[in-house]
Amino acid sequence: MYEDNPGGTERLPKPRTVVLSIPADREQVVLVRSVAGHIAARLGLSVAELTDLRLAVDEACGLFLLSPGFGSAGELLECRFEELPGALSVTVSAPAPAAAQPDVEDIGWIMLSALVDELTWKGESGVARLTLVKHLSVQDS
Amino acid sequence: MDRFAVSVADSGDDRYVVTVRGELDMATADRLWTQLEPLLEPQTLVVLDGTEVTFLDSSGLRVLLQAGNRATSGGATFRLVAPQQAVQRVLDLAGTKDHLQTRQTVDAALAG
Numbered sequence: 036m037y038e039d040n041p042g043g044t045e046r047l048p049k050p051r052t053v054v055l056s057i058p059a060d061r062e063q064v065v066l067v068r069s070v071a072g073h074i075a076a077r078l079g080l081s082v083a084e085l086t087d088l089r090l091a092v093d094e095a096c097g098l099f100l101l102s103p104g105f106g107s108a109g110e111l112l113e114c115r116f117e118e119l120p121g122a123l124s125v126t127v128s129a130p131a132p133a134a135a136q137p138d139v140e141d142i143g144w145i146m147l148s149a150l151v152d153e154l155t156w157k158g159e160s161g162v163a164r165l166t167l168v169k170h171l172s173v174q175d176s
Numbered sequence: 177m178d179r180f181a182v183s184v185a186d187s188g189d190d191r192y193v194v195t196v197r198g199e200l201d202m203a204t205a206d207r208l209w210t211q212l213e214p215l216l217e218p219q220t221l222v223v224l225d226g227t228e229v230t231f232l233d234s235s236g237l238r239v240l241l242q243a244g245n246r247a248t249s250g251g252a253t254f255r256l257v258a259p260q261q262a263v264q265r266v267l268d269l270a271g272t273k274d275h276l277q278t279r280q281t282v283d284a285a286l287a288g
Contacts, residue, residue, distance in 0.1 A: 061203040065179070068231070086262065090269075093233045097202050101235065143234040146269045 059110040064096045091150040095127045131163035180204040191221040197228040200236030218251035223285040226258035232266045255285040
């Protein structure tokens with residue numbers, strides 16, 4: 036499941052990436068929370084930080100799955116967890132109309148903004164990407 | 177094993193205790209609303225015992241807020257019992273702490 040950074044060397048810490056694709060179905064989001072929890076535990080996050088990360092990825096998926104303009108049977112939601120130096124980045128992406136935008140007044144977006152350090156939404160080439168970045172207080176060992 | 181369960185107990189005198197266990201999220205929130213909505217009649221007291229809720233997200237919170245609003249507008253009372261961090265953290269993040277009547281215990285919620 037892990038992809039080592041192809042350009043990395045033996046001496047430098049290797050950024051690790053985990054990619055999970057789920058059917059665009061609310062019932063499947065529990066899988067994303069589970070993966071987030073395992074990654075948070077491996078990174079040595081506190082219980083409170085782990086709980087926040089699980090909630091953040093859930094809300095990120097919800098912004099796609101609960102949006103009226105999104106989703107039809109057979110579509111996939113891709114969740115990419117990337118360990119960066121001192122941070123964890125999670126990108127959720129799925130096919131979406133070019134004009135699709137998150138509702139920033141929505142309670143889910145408000146909670147997500149409060150849970151993470153950076154939050155960006157990009158739509159291009161028929162794919163919407165939501166990236167959240169959480170700075171880590173504990174470094175990977 | 178189901179990761180979510182909801183049950184309703186009649187405590188008499190138009191008082192109901194709705195017990196929710198497990199993960200109240202975007203996949204399960206509708207099931208809670210289906211159980212709650214018929215109880216929120218004028219003069220009723222509905223207590224949601226969420227002390228065994230292990231995960232709450234904005235979809236679950238929306239149902240709790242919707243129940244509170246329905247109760248207020250329809251002459252019912254809705255109270256939440258869920259002092260644990262998994263629920264309180266979400267109420268804090270969403271800035272909705274003052275939008276819901278909360279109590280520390282089911283007995284306190286039934287008493288007033």
